[in-house]
Amino acid sequence: MAELHHECGVVAVYHWPNRDVSPLLPDDNLTSASRLVPRMLIDIQNRGQLAAGFTTFNPARNQLIDTYKEIGSVAEVFNMNRPDDYARLMKEYAGHAAIGHVRYATCGKDDRSYAQPFERHHIEKQKWFSFAFNGQLANYPELREEILSRTDFHLARENDTEILMHSICLELSGDRRPTIPEMLSVLSQKFDGAYNIVFLNAVGDMFVARDPLGIRPLCWAKEGPLFAAASESVALSNLGFASESIHSLEPGTAIVIQNGKFEIARFAASPHRAHCFFEWIYFANVASTLDDRNVYLARKALGQKLAAREHVPLDEDTIVVPVPDTAKAAAAAMAYELKLPCLEGLMRNRYVGRTFIEGRNRADKARTKYTPVPEVLRGKRVLLVEDTIVRSTTMRALIKQVRERGGAKEVHVRVACPPIVAPCFYGIDMSTVKELFAPAFLKGGPLTPEIEQLMADELDADSLKYLPVEDLAECVGKPVSSLCQACVDGRYPTSAGRRLYQIALENSRGPARAEDGRTYDAPALAGCGPG
Structure with a gap:
């Protein structure tokens, strides 16, 4: 069926430093973890064909987090059909943590500025972050008006990803130091709709979060020193994770990796679920398992x-x-x-x-x-x-x-x-x-x-x-x-x-x-x- 498109797909990968290198990495260097992202994005290309990109973290380089994104398919964006160019790109953006995104959108310009992840620079490392988003905020018009009502605020794009970026910025503004679950709890009270978020900052903190209704799927796996998450399980199984290691993230929860610790934290109550049935009948890869089905x-x-x-x-x-x-x-x-x-x-x-x-x-x-x-x-x-x-x-x-x-x-x-x-x-x-x-x-x-x-x-x-x-x-x-x-x-x-x-x-x-x-x-x- 050629009439319907999904909006986006997200992935994340994190390899703990100072640990034995996971056998699932492409080589014995833990900074090669970022090279898993294009492979994962290929597996969820069905969720978006307009643009692709990733952000990687490497404390050994001056640009602690760095984002690369372009218009095109995953193979086109990452030069995967040109081995030398692909190798140079992977070397430049090597890191032990990374997030990625594939995009399809119904409106907005088809240019690089709308591609994700969105990166926000700041002199404070905790406020220098990048994130990618899958879903849609149904109360986008109200959120937009609320932001624009503040003195001297401006939105450069007509999409809810920018709304989400500014909302995160507001929660981190001034001397605020909320924990990640606290920040997500506040955001969940503002947002109405579907949202899966993958997030990475310049400290090396990462989180992946799923909205309280669980409208869009989000899967994760952890084996030894390697953690990965993706919109669909097929992206994890094709990396080599055992089927028993792959789980669906519970709605209203986030996986937080901070200070070397791994935590599954609830940020919002989830008394009701609203999984999109279209994921099973059309959007998802036929090899995927979503929410145990x-x-x-x-x-x-x-x-x-x-x-x-x-x-x-x-x-x-x-x-x-x-x-x-x-x-x-x-x-x-x-x-x-x-x-x-x-x-x-x-x-x-x-x-x-x-x-x-x-x-x-x-x-x-x-x-x-x-x-x-x-x-x-x-x-x-x-x-x-x-x-x-x-x-x-x-x-x-x-x-x-x-x-x-x-x-x-x-x-x-x-x-x-x-x-x-x-x-x-x-x-x-x-x-x-x-x-x-x-x-x-x-x-x-x-x-x-x-x-x-x-x-x-x-x-x-x-x-x-x-x-x-x-x-x-x-x-x-x-x-x-x-x-x-x-x-x-x-x-x-x-x-x-x-x-x-x-x-x-x-x-x-x-x-x-x-x-x-x-x-x-x-x-x-x-x-x-x-x-």
């Missing part, structure tokens, strides 16, 4: 549920075709249950990046990214499995290609997700209400077979079936009370989310204007949230 097994369960709802005649001319790549696990499970072949009738061009595809519209981009295989599709009844439908432009183009270029006899769309009916305010590039495909058909009511057929007719499909929202939690393997399903049920876990949704609904009743940006932005406080 494997992504592959969740997607397999989605396919099994779709199979149980199948109604079209099944014969030797019926095949299951996934839209690559994230729908493959669901499609394979569906096909297995129905005793049908699961064939690759659509091929994805793996060398076309997500951030730029030449073409005038999404249909052009779909034609560039996906190629039908007539030898697989011709004369077949195709059950086309997709992970979700947002705007429907990509799906329309795919159906057209499968019919006209592929020669399929019938195209039946099966969606491993309920209809998307509301925007996301917690870190996903979600469309405005007016641009979403499903709301115009549902009109606030339940999904019925008759409505699904109207949707199918609109897409030029023979039929369309969605996963019922009631099946979602069971497939993900979590209680519905611990999931954020706002984009499919309109129930937001935070007050700012609920307020923004009302603004989105009001704005959807008027004409959409591209220059307005996201239509859920309050007119007087318009701007971009995700960093």
Whole structure:
């Protein structure tokens, strides 16, 4: 599915000094720990393709913490395809502690100044810090106004990462010397939304923190002298950490490394959880395990549920075709249950990046990214499995290609997700209400077979079936009370989310204007949230 993007991903690594060098490092020098960061970022490249960067700490150099970041993929930014340039870069930024970030953003300039980590220089080492952020502050407009109301304060960028930087600065200002958990506790009372933070200062202190709702995933591992954290477990397992060493960080807690000590500290109560279900059905790497639930097994369960709802005649001319790549696990499970072949009738061009595809519209981009295989599709009844439908432009183009270029006899769309009916305010590039495909058909009511057929007719499909929202939690393997399903049920876990949704609904009743940006932005406080 080419219509939805995650905002960001974060990583961190710390090797204790004066200890035997971890066998997981690339060589026997503990300052090579920073070289693990590009490898980890490659593993979470799915979470952001616009920019990448890292900050490293080395007390032996004059620039105690130093940040390198650029626009481009991880391999492009770190010169990983040019071994000599990569080696020089890794030598220049060598350190025993580092944090890293991959970025995708829905708005804001696509220039280096928006790339992360954000570094803040100061003569005091405790106030000289760098951090990276994954998520979105739903109360960004209010936070922005609060900061700008202070005398002589200025914000250079329209994103919540800068809001977060100034908020940290305020907590460290003057003679204040809060502990890291104390600082995070104060921030948690101000912030509404999703936030995973990785932080490093010029003393060598590090923390990684997860918001009290646990909206976005954050995993960590520690073996001997080496600690690492990442948005997804796959980045840790691929470094060589044993599976039993990899954990999900509890919401409302932080791992603090300070004065050589390792501490897991709670900074906020977490009576309720709101894990984003989209992490399991679309965003995360299929090999990752998030909050004790494997992504592959969740997607397999989605396919099994779709199979149980199948109604079209099944014969030797019926095949299951996934839209690559994230729908493959669901499609394979569906096909297995129905005793049908699961064939690759659509091929994805793996060398076309997500951030730029030449073409005038999404249909052009779909034609560039996906190629039908007539030898697989011709004369077949195709059950086309997709992970979700947002705007429907990509799906329309795919159906057209499968019919006209592929020669399929019938195209039946099966969606491993309920209809998307509301925007996301917690870190996903979600469309405005007016641009979403499903709301115009549902009109606030339940999904019925008759409505699904109207949707199918609109897409030029023979039929369309969605996963019922009631099946979602069971497939993900979590209680519905611990999931954020706002984009499919309109129930937001935070007050700012609920307020923004009302603004989105009001704005959807008027004409959409591209220059307005996201239509859920309050007119007087318009701007971009995700960093």
